[in-house]
Amino acid sequence: MAAKPIRVMANSADLLNALADRGPLSVVDIAEELSMPRPSVYRLLDALQHVGLIGLRDDGRAQLGTEILHLADAAVGGIPEVRAARPAMARLNERTGQTVYLCALRHQMVACLDWVKGTKVTLLLLNPGGTLPPHAGAASRAILAWDEPLRWHVTSAAPLQKLTPHTLVAAHQIEADAVLTRDRGFSISDEDVTIGVAALGVPLFDARGELRGALSVAGLRDDIVPHQDDYGALLKEAAAEISAAI
């Protein structure tokens, strides 16, 4: 494997990420963001526009191209867990009205593969393609509870990053939570990622019993915590159905 990415592609990725995070940008903004001379920016924009990865607005600013939407759909559709989980996720969303997440471990982080948005609020902290550290959030803590090597890796780096005053940061807290979570069958994330937001998570295993990810239900704290037993049971049911399909 090459040590460094090919420069023009690394620049392309930096440009698309900047457009994703900051919205439409002018050539001047882009030149500054990427530390590139303007003629090179024009060449890069031209090449990316040609393949649909960026679009040019009437005001001359660049924005993400709509081809991205098709690639995003194909990327999500190419993950077997996503296809297997879709019907169960839709049903969970229908029955709870809350946001339903499908997450999996990627490079020691817990990444959101897919979601069904809640009917009441859109949670902004975790979106498809976004990640959370493995010690915070319901999906993370469900994975962490059943993945011992990961837990060892995580706890050896303690104290961990504190996202809110409720985030578990010490090794003994993580270990205690893992025991509780395994006993209960699902994890409870109560304001450890965002104040006012809670979530419940269950692990997903494949037919061979290997841990493949986690499913979670998230929403405003008052919509989750009082219903944790009901929603926990629904999650376990959904997880069993998905596991059978993977």
Added chain:
Amino acid sequence: MSEAVDPSGGMNLVTKSALVLQAIADAGELSVNELAERTGEPASSLYRLLSTLEMIGWVEPGSRRGKMRLGLGFVRLGARLESQLDLRELARPELERLHAETGQTAFLCIRRGLRAVCIDRIDGLDVQIHNLRLGESMPLGQGAAPRAILAFESADIVERYLRELPDDPLFGPVAPSPESLREKLSETAAAGVAVAHNDWGQGIGGVGAPIFNHKGSVVGALSISGQTHRVFHSGYDLVASVKSAADTVSRALGAMRATESTPDLHERRAV
């Protein structure tokens, strides 16, 4: 490929990458050899390109050994782009253009439940339409824009509408029975536009056309309405104008793929 000897500064790597991504997108996941077969690129150069694409998060190892699939990077970019695309902002120039061309009232509607809500409008020059003011809604079966939405909605929504609204007093003049509304909807779907000659009575008629997103789902509709004798008997082709305005918005939402309509790219792909 060495960037030093490439006069384009490596830009054709962007094109090559797009080809690789498209091939993987079409197949779900591919091995290097399969990719070489499909793109005509030598496996040796694909190895280097794929390792770069993996580093930037555009591809990742697939579920079977040796196969690559698209990376989560695109999932993140797609989610961001979707949240950046604003229907009202994208449709506004088209509403203005339609209004300037016709002088009639231009509407932008979206569906909420079994009704269409007006989220933008520009008033006509000669009459003011009292229906469907900003923020107001109408049953999906009535009026040009609502019906343009309903005609392209899932069969589920159509059936629910017919079940739950059969006694709506306004249901009558357009289509006295579920059967006649179904017929009207299939006409609308076939034509790609809803033509309302006198839906609301009072001699008001119009044309509505659906707006689609990249998944091909209907997300709203644009329409022009006014006095029937003005909108349908003037110097402009209302159906064509409204349709092309709605198509422009659909394109901006990714409904029609840029790569499918750009002959230049096909030439490049053929190379």
